[in-house]
Amino acid sequence: xxxxxxxxxxxxxxxxxxxxxxxxxxxxxxxxxxxxxxxxxxxxxxxxxxxxxxxxxxxxxxxxxxxxxxxxxxxxxxxxxxxxxxxxxxxxxxxxxxxxxxxxxxxxxxxxxxxxxxxxxxxxxxxxxxxxxxxxxxxxxxxxxxxxxxxxxxxxxxxxxxxxxxxxxxxxxxxxxxxxxxxxxxxxxxxxxxxxxxxxxxxxxxxxxxxxxxxxxxxxxxxxxxxxxxxxxxxxxxxxxxxxxxxxxxxxxxxxxxxxxxxxxxxxxxxxxxxxxxxxxxxxxxxxxxxxxxxxxxxxxxxxxxxxxxxxxxxxxxxxxxxxxxxxxxxxxxxxxxxxxxxxxxxxxxxxxxxxxxxxxxxxxxxxxxxxxxxxxxxxxxxxxxxxxxxxxxxxx
Amino acid sequence: xxxxxxxxxxxxxxxxxxxxxxxxxxxxxxxxxxxxxxxxxxxxxxxxxxxxxxxxxxxxxxxxxxxxxxxxxxxxxxxxxxxxxxxxxxxxxxxxxxxxxxxxxxxxxxxxxxxxxxxxxxxxxxxxxxxxxxxxxxxxxxxxxxxxxxxxxxxxxxxxxxxxxxxxxxxxxxxxxxxxxxxxxxxxxxxxxxxxxxxxxxxxxxxxxxxxxxxxxxxxxxxxxxxxxxxxxxxxxxxxxxxxxxxxxxxxxxxxxxxxxxxxxxxxxxxxxxxxxxxxxxxxxxxxxxxxxxxxxxxxxxxxxxxxxxxxxxxxxxxxxxxxxxxxxxxxxxxxxxxxxxxxxxxxxxxxxxxxxxxxxxxxxxxxxxxxxxxxxxxxxxxxxxxxxxxxxxxxx
Numbered sequence: 001x002x003x004x005x006x007x008x009x010x011x012x013x014x015x016x017x018x019x020x021x022x023x024x025x026x027x028x029x030x031x032x033x034x035x036x037x038x039x040x041x042x043x044x045x046x047x048x049x050x051x052x053x054x055x056x057x058x059x060x061x062x063x064x065x066x067x068x069x070x071x072x073x074x075x076x077x078x079x080x081x082x083x084x085x086x087x088x089x090x091x092x093x094x095x096x097x098x099x100x101x102x103x104x105x106x107x108x109x110x111x112x113x114x115x116x117x118x119x120x121x122x123x124x125x126x127x128x129x130x131x132x133x134x135x136x137x138x139x140x141x142x143x144x145x146x147x148x149x150x151x152x153x154x155x156x157x158x159x160x161x162x163x164x165x166x167x168x169x170x171x172x173x174x175x176x177x178x179x180x181x182x183x184x185x186x187x188x189x190x191x192x193x194x195x196x197x198x199x200x201x202x203x204x205x206x207x208x209x210x211x212x213x214x215x216x217x218x219x220x221x222x223x224x225x226x227x228x229x230x231x232x233x234x235x236x237x238x239x240x241x242x243x244x245x246x247x248x249x250x251x252x253x254x255x256x257x258x259x260x261x262x263x264x265x266x267x268x269x270x271x272x273x274x275x276x277x278x279x280x281x282x283x284x285x286x287x288x289x290x291x292x293x294x295x296x297x298x299x300x301x302x303x304x305x306x307x308x309x310x311x312x313x314x315x316x317x318x319x320x321x322x323x324x325x326x327x328x329x330x331x332x333x334x335x336x337x338x339x340x341x342x343x344x345x346x347x348x349x350x351x352x353x354x355x356x357x358x359x360x361x362x363x364x365x366x367x368x369x370x371x372x373x374x375x376x377x378x379x380x381x382x383x384x385x386x387x388x389x390x391x392x393x394x395x396x397x
Numbered sequence: 398x399x400x401x402x403x404x405x406x407x408x409x410x411x412x413x414x415x416x417x418x419x420x421x422x423x424x425x426x427x428x429x430x431x432x433x434x435x436x437x438x439x440x441x442x443x444x445x446x447x448x449x450x451x452x453x454x455x456x457x458x459x460x461x462x463x464x465x466x467x468x469x470x471x472x473x474x475x476x477x478x479x480x481x482x483x484x485x486x487x488x489x490x491x492x493x494x495x496x497x498x499x500x501x502x503x504x505x506x507x508x509x510x511x512x513x514x515x516x517x518x519x520x521x522x523x524x525x526x527x528x529x530x531x532x533x534x535x536x537x538x539x540x541x542x543x544x545x546x547x548x549x550x551x552x553x554x555x556x557x558x559x560x561x562x563x564x565x566x567x568x569x570x571x572x573x574x575x576x577x578x579x580x581x582x583x584x585x586x587x588x589x590x591x592x593x594x595x596x597x598x599x600x601x602x603x604x605x606x607x608x609x610x611x612x613x614x615x616x617x618x619x620x621x622x623x624x625x626x627x628x629x630x631x632x633x634x635x636x637x638x639x640x641x642x643x644x645x646x647x648x649x650x651x652x653x654x655x656x657x658x659x660x661x662x663x664x665x666x667x668x669x670x671x672x673x674x675x676x677x678x679x680x681x682x683x684x685x686x687x688x689x690x691x692x693x694x695x696x697x698x699x700x701x702x703x704x705x706x707x708x709x710x711x712x713x714x715x716x717x718x719x720x721x722x723x724x725x726x727x728x729x730x731x732x733x734x735x736x737x738x739x740x741x742x743x744x745x746x747x748x749x750x751x752x753x754x755x756x757x758x759x760x761x762x763x764x765x766x767x768x769x770x771x772x773x774x775x776x777x778x779x780x781x782x783x784x785x786x787x788x789x790x791x792x793x794x
Contacts, residue, residue, distance in 0.1 A: 039760065043767040046752070068735060068760045075736055076756055084752045338465060339472055355443070355481045359473055363436065363465045370440040370767055 002180075003141070003218040003245045005029075005277050005298075009396045014269065014296035017395035020277055022088040022140035023185070023215045024080060027055040029277065030293035030395070032388045033090060033301040034381055038063045039073075039083040042306045043373040044381065046085050051351070052378070053385050056088040056140075058301045061133055062097030066116050066123075070136040078138030078184030090301075091139040092281070093130045093172075093222070096250070099148040107147065109164065127171035131179065131219075138183040139217060143248060144172035146222040151254045158226035165224045166238050173219060173242055180216040218245040220279060226251060227260055229267040236271035247272050248279040249297075262291065269296050286315055286327045286387050293391045305384050309376030312365040315383040320347030323390055330358075332376065337362040350382030399577075400538070400615040400642045402426075402674050402695075406793045411666065411693035414792035417674055419485040419537035420582070420612045421477060424452040426674065427690035427788055429781045430487060430698040435460045436470075436480040439703045440770040441778065443482050448748070449775070450782050453485040453537075455698045458530055459494030463513050463520075467533040475535030475581030487698070488536040489678070490527045490569075490619070493647070496545040504544065506561065524568035528576065528616075535580040536614060540645060541569035543619040548651045555623035562621045563635050570616060570639055577613040615642040617676060623648060624657055626664040633668035644669050645676040646694075659688065666693050683712055683724045683784050690788045702781050706773030709762045712780040717744030720787055727755075729773065734759040747779030 002023050009017040020027040034041045034049060037060045041049050049057065059079055064070060076082045079089060095112075098105065102114035102123075111126030130145035145168050149161040180186065221239035225231030232249075239247060249268050252261050265280055272278050279299035280292055289300050305315070312333040319325040330337075330344060343353035344361065352361075352375045364372030399420050406414040417424040431438045431446060434457045438446050446454065456476055461467060473479045476486060492509075495502065499511035499520075508523030527542035542565050546558040577583070618636035622628030629646075636644060646665050649658045662677055669675050676696035677689055686697050702712070709730040716722040727734075727741060740750035741758065749758075749772045761769030 038764050038766055039757075040766050040768045043771075045768060045771060047748070067764055068756075072736055072756075076738060076754070082754075082757055082760075084754075084757065339469055341473060351444070357473070357479075357481075359465075359469075360436075360479055360481065363479075367435050367464055369435055369437050370770060371437045371442060373767060374440075374442060374771070 002216045011395045013294040015294040015395045017392050024088045024140050029298040031299050032384045033058045035303045043377050052381050058090045061091045061094035065133050070133040074136035074184050089139040090141040091134050091137050093143040093145040095146045096148050127168040128175045131172050131175040135179050135182050142217050142219055144169040144221045153226055155228055162224045162235050169221050176219040183217050186216045220246040220248050222248045222250040223268050224251050232268045233271050236268050246277040248281050250281050253283045290387055290391050305380035306377040309380045310373045314344050315380050316345040332361050333365045344379055350379055352379040399613045408792045410691040412691040412792050414789050421485045421537050426695040428696050429785045430455045432700045440774050449778050455487045458488045458491035462530050467530040471533035471581055486536040487538040488531045488534050490540040490542040492543045493545050524565040525572045528569055528572040532576055532579050539614050539616055541566040541618045559621045559632050566618045573616040580614050583613045617643040617645050619645045619647040620665050621648045629665045630668050633665050643674040645678050647678045650680045687784055687788050702777035703774040706777045707770045711741050712777050713742040729758050730762045741776055747776055749776040
């Protein structure tokens with residue numbers, strides 16, 4: 001076991017407050033995971049990500065495989081040491097990016113051949129290769145390699161794709177069982193990690209006791225099945241049979257109406273074990289992550305807070321004094337903010353709202369100053385973190 | 398008096414260790430001032446600039462005049478409150494940028510007509526207007542409006558330009574004497590400043606006692622005279638007659654050999670009063686700022702640490718254990734650093750060198766990640782700050 005999940009409280013809608021213990025530390029759930037695609041939460045320095053209270057971040061396998069290369073990251077001690085982040089991490093399987101970013105894909109039962117979006121070079125990902133790459137990166141949680149069906153897709157097409165995902169999940173699991181002890185830190189335990197460069201020899205202190213014979217990355221399966229409740233059920237049941245440490249719901253938030261997303265999540269959660277962490281990938285707006293957490297989703301990730309921030313879109317509460325009021329998006333580039341001395345969100349206590357005015361953020365954005373992207377991203381991440389903290393408090397037993 | 402300058406120690410080469418007290422606080426000299434062109438030290442958040450030990454930063458009048466506009470900054474409480482920086486600041490006169498960035502300049506005795514480099518709009522800067530803009534911005538130190546002669550320039554051309562600079566310095570001084578109490582904070586004293594947005598009413602605690610009847614920005618004159626020692630002498634003597642709070646040496650580091658820069662500085666310092674701060678504008682490499690500080694220069698500024706950082710050039714010591722050894726520039730984008738687990742500079746204690754490897758910085762730079770520009774700029778600024786700290790220690794009485 002390299003993962004324990006303890007539920008400390010439950011809410012009326014099925015939501016649960018819990019603690020997920022991973023090799024690199026503990027994570028309070030429900031949790032929102034900031035996305036650090038290329039081993040950096042874009043424009044936000046690691047110590048700031050820590051100060052925001054992020055207990056786990058995600059990195060993208062596809063991006064790190066292409067650049068700097070998973071073997072490089074492995075030789076550098078794994079992605080934690082590479083990016084000097086010693087809290088838990090999760091890597092996706094690369095599947096979603098292969099299907100959304102890469103060019104000229106050719107899919108067989110064996111895997112996916114694709115061309116890099118960076119330089120057009122040819123690559124091949126199989127379930128085994130995705131696992132090998134993820135083990136080299138060495139996150140605490142890795143994801144089974146899945147096919148992401150185009151949307152919309154017919155029931156038949158979705159069923160066939162789902163079957164492939166199940167076959168790939170079996171192969172992912174087999175490879176993981178065989179090789180999970182090969183993560184860069186697995187032999188010594190994460191206690192061997194170090195924050196400073198060139199500090200490999202010092203014995204760190206992990207949040208968990210170092211138990212080298214048991215610590216290794218966990219594998220989560222990914223439920224597919226498109227927008228068909230019967231396929232979602234079948235996919236969940238099939239994956240649960242594999243007895244994996246956790247389960248994700250993939251293939252959502254790909255353009256379907258929000259009601260459909262919620263319905264698919266609800267119909268899938270019914271069939272996932274209550275004692276294991278449940279992760280919805282790639283969602284969502286702040287009100288969505290709150291809703292899904294209250295329904296019983298334990299983990300979520302999304303590029304939205306950082307991507308919106310870089311585009312000058314800032315999340316605020318409609319009534320700043322009521323942190324449960326509606327979520328609005330402020331377009332900070334607007335002229336109306338040019339002399340606005342208020343903080344972005346008058347009820348927000350983040351480092352940006354404590355120090356800077358809308359007028360200053362508007363100036364930075366209008367001037368294309370890099371600090372604008374940073375401050376906007378920090379506020380949005382803080383907004384997400386605060387949202388989840390409030391949800392967790394509401395779910396406390 | 399809104400400036401006091403106390404010399405606490407002197408070195409054999411003429412260098413002096415001092416304390417410059419300004420309305421927003423005290424500055425240990427010799428000092429290197431990071432450049433915050435558009436009211437932001439590019440890619441570095443204010444609290445990080447503070448933690449680097451920067452006691453004063455510079456902002457560019459030309460840029461802030463064009464965007465967001467000096468009247469906007471004035472209505473927002475001045476540049477300190479605008480950018481939420483409550484330590485001392487200095488603004489240049491806009492002259493250098495008008496001559497280097499703007500288009501279609503037309504120079505008369507009255508001033509300079511130019512077109513914005515942003516949108517081609519037509520503007521006019523006179524000495525009086527430069528002063529008015531700088532008073533609206535409200536830095537602690539403002540600079541007289543000067544003409545920057547092209548380089549190379551003949552003795553006659555340089556003499557005529559210098560004469561114009563002297564006339565403009567007189568007009569700058571006259572306007573400053575008349576209007577210096579109109580800085581946004583001058584009436585209440587800088588104790589009225591506040592870090593937080595919408596916090597204008599609270600009484601802050603300035604480093605100096607609030608003495609509303611005396612606190613206002615100081616004006617420095619700028620010695621010109623090109624690469625001609627006799628003109629530099631004449632310019633210095635002429636400006637000193639004006640009895641300004643401090644003196645700058647302008648028009649250097651514009652392409653001339655380093656020996657000429659040093660010679661012009663040396664020949665000018667001879668004629669500047671020893672009891673007033675002496676500022677060389679727009680220099681330089683770390684070994685240059687050290688050399689000039691040891692010659693008796695008290696203040697310097699340069700975009701180099703941040704600009705070089707954005708281009709992946711990092712300053713390091715040739716012998717990391719000897720902080721006085723030669724300065725090298727490391728091109729972090731090189732393939733040779735791809736798996737280098739060492740910090741950028743093994744003798745540097747900055748937040749970047751404590752946490753991140755060359756391999757990670759190389760990855761960020763090669764991937765175009767914004768964090769790369771931030772971390773490179775932070776290291777370079779730390780390198781400059783450490784250099785000046787070492788020089789100050791050597792000059793301590």
